[in-house]
Amino acid sequence: MKExxxxxxxxxxxxxxxxxxxxxxxYQQKRKLISGAEPDTTNNRMELTAVIRALGLLKQACRIELYTDSKYVMDGATQWMINWKQKNWMKTKxxxxxNVDLWQSLDQAMQPHQIQWYWVKGHSGHPENELVDDEARKQAEKIKS
Incomplete structure (x- = not known):
C-alpha cells in the first residue's frame, strides 16, 4: 500500500x-499541488473541499498522513461523523x-484509505501548510478580482 x-x-x-x-x-519525492476556487462559499466548505479533492485524485487505497489546520474537518472526520451517520446526518432531532453534501462526499472519499489525521497550527511556519495556505488564498483572490 502506497504511503x-x-x-x-x-x-x-x-x-x-x-x-x-x-x-x-x-509520494516519495514526487509532489503535486492542486487548487481551485468558488465565488460564494465559506471557509469550512473550502477546508472540506481541499480534503475531498485530494483524496479524489488517488486511484487506489493508500496509507495517508493527512495534515490540516482545520479542527472542524479533523474532528468531524475522526469523531463526529460516526454519530451523524447513525442519526441520518442530523446533529439533533x-x-x-x-455542509452535509460535503461531509457525505468526504465519507465516501475516505472509505478505501487508512488515514492518520494530524492537526497543524495555521500560520505557524509549517512549510507545507504555509504553501497550501498561500495557494488557497491566491485562488480566493483570483475570484474576488
Whole structure:
C-alpha cells in the first residue's frame, strides 16, 4: 500500500465570500499541488473541499498522513461523523449537519484509505501548510478580482 502525505487548506475572503482551496500530495519525492476556487462559499466548505479533492485524485487505497489546520474537518472526520451517520446526518432531532453534501462526499472519499489525521497550527511556519495556505488564498483572490 502506497504511503502518501497530504496537506490541505481552505481560505475565504469574507465568510461567506469568494473562497479557495489547495492540497499538496506527496509520494516519495514526487509532489503535486492542486487548487481551485468558488465565488460564494465559506471557509469550512473550502477546508472540506481541499480534503475531498485530494483524496479524489488517488486511484487506489493508500496509507495517508493527512495534515490540516482545520479542527472542524479533523474532528468531524475522526469523531463526529460516526454519530451523524447513525442519526441520518442530523446533529439533533431538528438540526441537520451543516455542509452535509460535503461531509457525505468526504465519507465516501475516505472509505478505501487508512488515514492518520494530524492537526497543524495555521500560520505557524509549517512549510507545507504555509504553501497550501498561500495557494488557497491566491485562488480566493483570483475570484474576488
Amino acid at each position: 502518501i502525505q497530504v496537506y490541505t487548506d481552505g481560505s475565504c475572503l469574507g465568510n461567506p465570500g469568494p473562497g479557495g482551496w489547495a492540497a499538496l500530495l506527496q 431538528s438540526e441537520p449537519v451543516k
